[in-house]
Amino acid sequence: MTAIPTAARVYILAVVLCAAAAAGPVVAVTPLAAITGAVPWPSMLLLAVLYAGCELPARYRRAGEPVRVGAGTFLPVLLAAAFLLPPTAAALVAVPGALLGRVDGPPAGVRRIWRAARLALATWAAAHTYLLLDGERTPVAPDFPYALVPALAGALAFFLVLTVLDAGVRATAEGVLPLAGPGASTPTPGSASPAPHCVHGLAGLMTAVLWGSPYGPLSALFVLLPMYLSCWVFAQYHRERAAHQATIRALVQAVDIKDRYTRGHSERVGRASVLIARELSMAEERLEIVRFAGILHDVGKLGVPTRVLRKEGPLTPEERRVIELHPEYGHEMVRGIGFLGEARAAILHHHERMDGSGYPYGLAGTQIPEFARVVAVADAFDAMTSTRSYRRARPVRVALEELERCAGTQFDPRMVRALVRALERHGWQTAVTSDETAVPLGPPRPTEAPGSGASHQLRTG
Amino acid sequence: MGLPISYGQGDRSAPVESHGARARRPSGVVRAVHVAAVAVTVAALTWVVAHGVAQPGNALAFGVFIAVGELARWWAVPGEREPAPLGAAGALAYALLGECAGEPTGHGAFQVVAVVVAGALVGAVPHVARGQGPALDHVARRVLTVGFAAVCFQPLHVSGELDLRLGQGPGYALFLLVLLVLTALCDAVLAAALLRARTGHPFRPLLRDELRALLGIGSAVCATGAVMALAVAVAGLWALPVFCIPLLLTQLSFRRYAAVRATYRQTIASLARATEVAGYTRPGHAHRVAALSMAVGREMGLCGPDLTLLEHAALMHDIGQLSLVDPVPEGATSSLPAAEQRRIALLGGAVVRQTGVPAAVAVVVEQQADPYRDQPLAARIVRVANAYDDLAGGSGAGAGGALTALERLRLGTGCDYQPEVVEALARVLKRVLV
Structure with a gap:
């Protein structure tokens, strides 16, 4: 509790008071409303129980078990309530579920209250918007093309209120308290988009239509099933994607097992390649691919005998020939990975030189794939600016001068210029990247050899 | 193949x-x-x-x-x-x-x-x-x-x-x-x-x-x-x-999930190929063992997630060899002394634990060289499939080579290979070869 700044406390209190004011009348006039039937209590209670029932299972998830569904899965229930009930009653529907649901952080009480208040306010706003645009309260036979307008407007109001409230809490708490728990739909900054809320709005409308129809609330549950499944699969997708990325990293680490000097080199080449590519205004998807090209460029070293890779001192011509096979080995390994696309060619050709004297094919100039030219520059740059067993790292300025000297013969001048510009803008850290802490196996390393990389670049290039 | x-x-x-x-x-x-x-x-x-x-x-x-x-x-x-x-x-x-x-x-x-x-x-x-x-x-x-x-x-x-x-x-x-x-x-x-x-x-x-x-x-x-x-x-x-919009959304989610699964599988297969490229195993070995393990697993009634686990474990069963400084001749680990086989298996398990696949896969890889009575079913299947591929010489052994290899496996059913798995393999091979 002590972690919450005063401003945030005041802000949360204000929001809670607003929510109470919004939902209050129902509670205040309970006896009267019950007599007059102004508040459809059965629907309200049923919806509140439904929402709480949706949120509860997440609370009893065992620690370590993956999250089943992401945030916002059950919002259609709240939106359906907004379309079915008077605003004050709709606001109350969110409260039990929000109070009971799972929270992730320590000030659990504050988080729960905050979540209940923000969802209640958002639902209240959605219900009012729906009313303002002539939405029918219990849409028995909805007038269809038009019925969409108030529903979508209601969903947008819901989204806007949530966004504004969250922006407020972020501002007052200054990131100390990312208060929005998982039951809250809120978007991390940057991913805020009204589109998912529009879909939730449609699903809410459908739920409301069926809820009010003669077929009753049971049929409304059918609507929620595909929504739930969709969110569930989405969570699975994220888990699988994370696993995939771990596997890619394992590929890189497998190289580390063999070539102890290249620690961190691959990640840094990936980073430098992205800097160059971004400077050349490549599309966002291609940036991702060029990053993989950089990370995996030396994966073929897995095919080079460990004795040769670890050899100190000058290489014999025979050993050099064996090392020069690594681009082809790498290509052979990754050619089955469809999503790598252009990165595969980059792995094959990252040792080609502009004058045609490189390997494996001796391509020249623009015959060399664009990504290969990017990776070649990034590779050489990182090799020069990191420490090797046989020499110390050179300063960035010296390395760039060296690259500029070789531009045209060894490197594509365009890529070298892009790297120079990018470094002027962003600077460069040679530190080993943080996410490479664990080394899978092999004899323990003597010390953390700060990166090095492409020793072949200097030995053979 | x-x-x-x-x-x-x-x-x-x-x-x-x-x-x-x-x-x-x-x-x-x-x-x-x-x-x-x-x-x-x-x-x-x-x-x-x-x-x-x-x-x-x-x-x-x-x-x-x-x-x-x-x-x-x-x-x-x-x-x-x-x-x-x-x-x-x-x-x-x-x-x-x-x-x-x-x-x-x-x-x-x-x-x-x-x-x-x-x-x-x-x-x-x-x-x-x-x-x-x-x-x-x-x-x-x-x-x-x-x-x-x-x-x-x-x-x-x-x-x-x-x-x-x-x-x-x-x-x-x-x-x-x-x-x-x-x-x-x-x-x-x-x-x-x-x-x-x-x-x-x-x-x-x-x-x-x-x-x-x-x-x-x-x-x-x-x-x-x-x-x-x-x-x-x-x-x-x-x-x-x-x-139809929620269903459309569901379908999109399923597609993305399927796509990322496919990509993931390709990456694991590539990781498995590393041992081949490095000359530790014969070309196509991991792929063949995976395919054969899956067929045997299906024959023995496995389905769904069990098959996926089996496939991933089979693809990566030799990954431990990457940490050997000198390759085993022909990659035929099944002819090594048991202690050495177990050491490679343990090294492989350590690599697999880094790759983000479920821990159960790592367990299968680690235990692939244990006597079959100590192994989970997936490890028994991988062990038999691996030994068969080593014995049959991988490619083009034909029906004769297959029979000889099966005979050798049957001789090993006392300790190394589970008899039921070997018989399931025999049924699969019969279907494929005839």
Whole structure:
């Protein structure tokens, strides 16, 4: 509790008071409303129980078990309530579920209250918007093309209120308290988009239509099933994607097992390649691919005998020939990975030189794939600016001068210029990247050899 | 790959991919299903031509909806369970449609089948134009299952029996739900029987796979079918485009999931290839062992996640060799002393733990060199498949080499290899080699 700044406390209190004011009348006039039937209590209670029932299972998830569904899965229930009930009653529907649901952080009480208040306010706003645009309260036979307008407007109001409230809490708490728990739909900054809320709005409308129809609330549950499944699969997708990325990293680490000097080199080449590519205004998807090209460029070293890779001192011509096979080995390994696309060619050709004297094919100039030219520059740059067993790292300025000297013969001048510009803008850290802490196996390393990389670049290039 | 045909890979992709690839001639089951579907279609079309189309507006709307839904096959990911869920949901909704905006319908079961077939055919035109025939098994299944739902529902509805007994209330919705569950079960049995006939895999694991898929996209299709039938009854045809959106979203999510799974598999296969490129194992060894393990696993009744685990473990079983400074000759670890085999297995498990695959895979890799009584089933299978590939010399050993290798494995069933696994391998090889 002590972690919450005063401003945030005041802000949360204000929001809670607003929510109470919004939902209050129902509670205040309970006896009267019950007599007059102004508040459809059965629907309200049923919806509140439904929402709480949706949120509860997440609370009893065992620690370590993956999250089943992401945030916002059950919002259609709240939106359906907004379309079915008077605003004050709709606001109350969110409260039990929000109070009971799972929270992730320590000030659990504050988080729960905050979540209940923000969802209640958002639902209240959605219900009012729906009313303002002539939405029918219990849409028995909805007038269809038009019925969409108030529903979508209601969903947008819901989204806007949530966004504004969250922006407020972020501002007052200054990131100390990312208060929005998982039951809250809120978007991390940057991913805020009204589109998912529009879909939730449609699903809410459908739920409301069926809820009010003669077929009753049971049929409304059918609507929620595909929504739930969709969110569930989405969570699975994220888990699988994370696993995939771990596997890619394992590929890189497998190289580390063999070539102890290249620690961190691959990640840094990936980073430098992205800097160059971004400077050349490549599309966002291609940036991702060029990053993989950089990370995996030396994966073929897995095919080079460990004795040769670890050899100190000058290489014999025979050993050099064996090392020069690594681009082809790498290509052979990754050619089955469809999503790598252009990165595969980059792995094959990252040792080609502009004058045609490189390997494996001796391509020249623009015959060399664009990504290969990017990776070649990034590779050489990182090799020069990191420490090797046989020499110390050179300063960035010296390395760039060296690259500029070789531009045209060894490197594509365009890529070298892009790297120079990018470094002027962003600077460069040679530190080993943080996410490479664990080394899978092999004899323990003597010390953390700060990166090095492409020793072949200097030995053979 | 020396063996005449591939065993099929991937837990989900295998059955579906094998539809066309399998050289097997269609068996009695397949022919019977096709003939039944054609017979039902012909009967339906004849009936519609003779009696005319009832409520042509509804028929047209649902026909167009189904045709548009079928277009989704364009972007189908290989191995997808239901590549056109919108088409399926639309067809089910039409079969269960009793009212439209409060007006009772009277189209009957035959018209349902006719409209579904017409919609599916129109939707298939772009695919045929692109040179891919419609997946005949899918169309036959669609016709038969929709026919089943329509025959269960429409006569009851048209005769007024349903209204009399259940009225227009929650009971009606519940009835639709039960009917859809029955239909889905029939579809699963039909799909498993067709796959069994096409691939020769045992029926039960296939059925279990189908039933598991039912919980995924299958349940979303059924729920959407029921929702659309009810919503059209309440709100008219406008409900069709609006109410399909959650299903569309579900399909997109499933596709993305399938795509990332496929990519993941490719990456694991590449990691497995590292040992080959490095010269530690013979080319194609990991891939062959994975394919053989999957076939044996299927033969022994494994399905779903168990098969995926088996495949990943088999692909990565040799990864520990990367940490050897000098390669084992030919990569044939099965001829090494047991202690050395176990050491490599442990090293491999350590690598696998880094790769983000489930820990169970690492356990299988670690224990692959233990006596079979201490191993989980997946490790027993991988061990046998690995030893077979080493003994049979990998490529092109032919029937003679296969028999010799099997004989050697049978001699090792006292301690190293589980007899049941070896016998399952023998059955798989018999199917493949004969």
